Amino acid sequence: QDLAMTAGKNAKVVIDNDKVRVIELQMAPGQSTGMHSHGDNIVVFLSSGMAMQTMADGTxxxxxxxxxxxxxxxPVTHDTKNTGKAMVRTLIIELKEPKP
Amino acid sequence: QDLAMTAGKNAKVVIDNDKVRVIELQMAPGQSTGMHSHGDNIVVFLSSGMAMQTMADGTxxxxxxxxxxxxxxxPVTHDTKNTGKAMVRTLIIELKEPKP
Structure with a gap:
């Protein structure tokens, strides 16, 4: 599942080219991304916050x-929930597989 | 020239693997990175600020x-100077060429 889909209007695609896709995610307290998968990725936390991640196996x-x-x-499959008391803002930078 | 070298102690390599290198750059007002080159890269601005870039051709x-x-x-060659009145903090995410 694609984060840009599962997170609905909390996710905004800010860059999308043949090398990367960058998603800006904003979540209010208590909101979740929904279970989704990424390939190799980098996460930049723009705000402080607390989160709970649920992995595909339930841990x-x-x-x-x-x-x-x-x-x-x-690469990972997980659901992330904002367990803090403030809005969180995060960038997810997904690397795309090189073209063969 | 490598930003991690030209920017000296203003640059800190925070991630370095076979896919990416991530540099955290902190510059006081008036400081410059020195002229340097990147391949494909993504820049995340963590603070507000103003900068002046000088390209390889002097523009x-x-x-x-x-x-x-x-x-x-x-890919670009440039020198970036903090022309604002506050410290700036920036992440530079350099994509590495896939291994053949």
Whole structure:
């Protein structure tokens, strides 16, 4: 499932070319992305916040982020919920597979 | 020239793997990156600010950015100076060429 679809109007595609797609995600407290999959991706946290991730196998993990934090993520399937008390704003930079 | 070298201690490599290198750049007012080159890259502006870019041919362009703005950049050689009145914080995400 595609984050740009599962997150509905919380997701906005800000760059989309043959190398990358960049999604800006804004979520109010209590909102979730819906279960979705990415290939290789980079996540940039623009605001501080707390989140709970549910993985495809049902396991969960809590995380807390600071503004400007950036992480690498291998391909993953998960659902992310804003468990903090403020709106969060995040950029997801999805790398596209090189053309053969 | 490599931004991580030309910008000296203003540049910090925060991710470096076979797909991408991510540099966090912090520059005080009046500071410059030094002339450097990137391949395909994405720039995320974490703070608002004003900058002047000098291209390899000597032409200049002014820009003003907002926190959370993200842009795609084709390969480029330039020098960027913080022309605002505040410290700026920027992430530069350099895509690496796929291995043959």
């Amino acid at each position: 969960t993990r809590a995380m807390e982020r600071k503004p400007g934090e950036v992480i690498w993520s291998d | 200049t362009r002014a820009m003003e950015r907002k926190p959370g703005e993200v842009i795609w950049s084709d």
